[in-house]
Amino acid sequence: MLDIQKIFLQQINENKGIIHKVAKMYMDNPLDQEDLFQEIVMQLWKAYPSFKGTSKFSTWMYRVALNTAIVFFKKDHRKVDKVSLNEQVEIADFSDSHEKEEKLAYLYKAVQELNQIEKALIFLFLENQSHKEIAQNLGITEINARVKLNRTKEKLQQIIKKNGYEF
Amino acid sequence: MNFDQLKDEWNNNSAQHQEVSEDMLKIKEARTPIDKIRKQMKQEFLIQVFSLALAAFVPQIFDFSISLKSTYLIFYGVVVAFCTYYFYKFYTFYKHSYDLSIDSRKNLLWFYYEMKLNIELYKALTYIIGFIMLSFCATALFLTKNDLLQRILEKLSLVYLALNAFIAILIIGVITELWARFYYGKYIKEIKVIIDSLDEE
Numbered sequence: 001m002l003d004i005q006k007i008f009l010q011q012i013n014e015n016k017g018i019i020h021k022v023a024k025m026y027m028d029n030p031l032d033q034e035d036l037f038q039e040i041v042m043q044l045w046k047a048y049p050s051f052k053g054t055s056k057f058s059t060w061m062y063r064v065a066l067n068t069a070i071v072f073f074k075k076d077h078r079k080v081d082k083v084s085l086n087e088q089v090e091i092a093d094f095s096d097s098h099e100k101e102e103k104l105a106y107l108y109k110a111v112q113e114l115n116q117i118e119k120a121l122i123f124l125f126l127e128n129q130s131h132k133e134i135a136q137n138l139g140i141t142e143i144n145a146r147v148k149l150n151r152t153k154e155k156l157q158q159i160i161k162k163n164g165y166e167f
Numbered sequence: 168m169n170f171d172q173l174k175d176e177w178n179n180n181s182a183q184h185q186e187v188s189e190d191m192l193k194i195k196e197a198r199t200p201i202d203k204i205r206k207q208m209k210q211e212f213l214i215q216v217f218s219l220a221l222a223a224f225v226p227q228i229f230d231f232s233i234s235l236k237s238t239y240l241i242f243y244g245v246v247v248a249f250c251t252y253y254f255y256k257f258y259t260f261y262k263h264s265y266d267l268s269i270d271s272r273k274n275l276l277w278f279y280y281e282m283k284l285n286i287e288l289y290k291a292l293t294y295i296i297g298f299i300m301l302s303f304c305a306t307a308l309f310l311t312k313n314d315l316l317q318r319i320l321e322k323l324s325l326v327y328l329a330l331n332a333f334i335a336i337l338i339i340g341v342i343t344e345l346w347a348r349f350y351y352g353k354y355i356k357e358i359k360v361i362i363d364s365l366d367e368e
Binding site for chain 2: 005009017019035037039051060071072100101104107118120125127128137139156160
């Protein structure tokens with residue numbers, strides 16, 4: 001294995017949680033999540049020579065991962081198995097009974113009703129990014145980022161309420 | 168709903184994730200809309216190159232007269248020249264790499280205009296080939312069926328002929344537009360929707 005490949009894999013594996021979270025935010029079907037995960041890894045590898053190290057690796061990774069997810073289209077021929085919210089959360093209950101896990105499972109399900117940009121806003125917010133950083137990542141003004149984020153939070157709350165869950 | 172609490176739980180989530188392996192760096196082709204369009208265009212151009220090569224044998228297959236063969240070769244030469252120019256343009260598009268580490272807005276706009284530009288190039292080439300083929304058919308009619316054509320022309324008004332030419336061009340245009348929209352339009356449309364949602368105040 002080449003040295004550059006080794007360094008890249010080490011850095012990626014230290015931050016792989018970011019890719020998993022983005023894949024789960026953008027795709028509800030496990031097969032599509034796997035596809036998106038691989039696509040992000042590949043795009044990161046393709047873009048790696050352009051990473052100059054002037055910013056943190058994770059900062060660069062957020063951008064590439066989100067930009068890939070925003071323009072990623074599902075495989076046209078794939079039949080998506082519709083799983084209801086309760087069924088999905090029951091699965092989560094079996095694997096991990098913690099309330100936190102259940103909450104996150106509801107969150108992942110609810111964000112599927114948001115559009116590509118709203119998903120990015122919520123993701124960056126949950127990743128502790130400031131309004132300024134969100135604005136820089138998306139290429140919009142800070143005010144616009146603040147307004148959009150507030151609207152998206154309200155929308156998300158309504159979706160979760162509509163689905164009969166509250167947290 | 169307490170978003171701060173949710174944020175803490177999100178960040179403290181210790182789910183075990185699959186490792187990224189060396190094999191993952193080698194697999195499959197990229198699936199961004201640009202890559203999909205490039206792949207489709209590549210397939211179409213391979214078919215066009217093959218068709219162009221086959222078209223070189225048309226005079227032999229249909230046993231053209233010397234005058235018709237010479238005319239055909241002139242038209243064929245013009246088509247080959249245009250195709251070479253456009254194939255070169257598409258090749259540079261195909262090789263043009265993109266940078267996903269810029270901000271999302273710039274990234275989406277790049278994808279949108281790059282796709283638009285190339286679809287316009289694609290349409291232009293189709294129009295050109297369509298017009299040249301029509302012109303050749305008209306010239307061939309003059310050369311081979313001159314008497315018959317003269318008789319028909321005497322009976323038809325110029326307005327009627329112009330209208331026919333216009334309709335023929337219109338049909339080429341509509342087919343090209345529909346073809347481009349069917350194969351490539353959906354990607355542009357989806358990207359445009361995302362850009363609009365980013366621009367909304």
